[in-house]
Amino acid sequence: TPPPPDILSPEFAADPYAGYAVLREHYPVHYNEPTKSWLLSRYDDVARAFRDPVFTTDNYDWQLEPVHGGRTIVQMSGHEHAVRRALVAPAFRGRELRDRFMPVIERNAAELIDGFREADEADLAGQFATHFPVNVIVDMLGLDRSDHDRFHAWYSAVVEYFANLGQDPAVAGAGLRAGRELREYLLPVIDERRAAPGDDLLSSLCTAEVDGTRMTDQDITSFVSLLLSAGGETTDKALTGMFRNLIGHPEQLAAVRADRELVPAAFAESLRFTPPLQMIMRQPAEDVSLNGTTIPAGSTVTCLIGSAHRDPARYDHPDRFDILRHDLTPTTAFTAAADHLAFALGRHFCVGALLARAEVVVATGQLLDAFPHMAFADGAAPPETGVFVRGLRRLRLRLTAH
Numbered sequence: 001t002p003p004p005p006d007i008l009s010p011e012f013a014a015d016p017y018a019g020y021a022v023l024r025e026h027y028p029v030h031y032n033e034p035t036k037s038w039l040l041s042r043y044d045d046v047a048r049a050f051r052d053p054v055f056t057t058d059n060y061d062w063q064l065e066p067v068h069g070g071r072t073i074v075q076m077s078g079h080e081h082a083v084r085r086a087l088v089a090p091a092f093r094g095r096e097l098r099d100r101f102m103p104v105i106e107r108n109a110a111e112l113i114d115g116f117r118e119a120d121e122a123d124l125a126g127q128f129a130t131h132f133p134v135n136v137i138v139d140m141l142g143l144d145r146s147d148h149d150r151f152h153a154w155y156s157a158v159v160e161y162f163a164n165l166g167q168d169p170a171v172a173g174a175g176l177r178a179g180r181e182l183r184e185y186l187l188p189v190i191d192e193r194r195a196a197p198g199d200d201l202l203s204s205l206c207t208a209e210v211d212g213t214r215m216t217d218q219d220i221t222s223f224v225s226l227l228l229s230a231g232g233e234t235t236d237k238a239l240t241g242m243f244r245n246l247i248g249h250p251e252q253l254a255a256v257r258a259d260r261e262l263v264p265a266a267f268a269e270s271l272r273f274t275p276p277l278q279m280i281m282r283q284p285a286e287d288v289s290l291n292g293t294t295i296p297a298g299s300t301v302t303c304l305i306g307s308a309h310r311d312p313a314r315y316d317h318p319d320r321f322d323i324l325r326h327d328l329t330p331t332t333a334f335t336a337a338a339d340h341l342a343f344a345l346g347r348h349f350c351v352g353a354l355l356a357r358a359e360v361v362v363a364t365g366q367l368l369d370a371f372p373h374m375a376f377a378d379g380a381a382p383p384e385t386g387v388f389v390r391g392l393r394r395l396r397l398r399l400t401a402h
């Protein structure tokens, strides 16, 4: 029997999928000393941990609270969570999304593509994907468009903060400073919008009321801060990951070019194959028995989404990237439910899943139209990095035929 992988080792970071296979096969419910957490690696166990309310999100605090300046809806549960979620959810679906925010998405994709439309080469991460979801959020909130670059700087510092996992104090300090600057930027704007609400998401957050509850200034600043990481970094990495997967499978890229209706399937399969959030923590409120092992109340459970997605008990040939696979139904424009765990499941299911889908569909359509040729500039797919959040830092593409 092979030993369990060390999930904090460089070998694991280079290829987590081999380690996931060992965990699924030999150690499905495994206590990992370095992270002081129980690793769940099989699809059914991870899905259960997301669905069953006995698994709470209480232990998020150590990581998220400092940079976001307070608790966000991710850490809340029960009534408190339901009310806060109901306050923010309407903006991310249905008519709000279609009529108010689709034009914002389309305009921002086009503006960024204009920056490299004539180029022979471009970095799809640095020149597009790290900006696009951030710019969309800034515009949805009704903030000053001339501040896109400032938000990008804050975004980058927060991304580094989470990638760093507290190792380098300089990086941690820069992330905390970015969070603080963002809050200082927002507070006077919140005052203005409370006094004179406009037709934007920040005004909606300032005025919305559910069950007699309104969002406090701190609720709003920490939610906006959360949007940069939860809504920015995930979409950034999902988009570059999808292009990497498609360009690495030219026949599937050709199929998507020929039939744009396949974009949602490509997005879903890419989220399955290379989910940006590879692991998410939970904390059981009571002792829980899984696969014959008892996980004690109060311990930390690490749900390995990246492993669940390669579970042969759930997906045929799970290590094969196949946008036409029969065992995956993509998210539709109307219902967020999906046949994978990249958006989690249950009460904390990603509130931005439909927005993410809309962003990816629009951006992909525009990118494919603008660039009839796409190839890896270095001749091969660049490697993914990161263990918790995983994806590409750069995706240099050659955009001309010769």
Ligand code: HEM
Binding pocket: 057, 073, 074, 075, 085, 137, 226, 227, 230, 231, 232, 234, 235, 238, 276, 277, 280, 281, 341, 342, 343, 344, 347, 348, 349, 350, 351, 352, 353, 355, 356
């Ligand atoms: C929650 C993934 C895009 C906002 C989540 C969760 C996951 C996730 C896994 C659950 C966290 C947990 O249970 O602990 C993703 C992925 C995305 C994406 C893979 C892109 C492909 C977005 C976007 C937004 C967003 C575009 C909004 C701008 C949120 C929020 C939550 C959340 C606010 C917290 C929901 C709650 O706790 O009730 N996301 N997300 N996400 N996501 Fe996303």
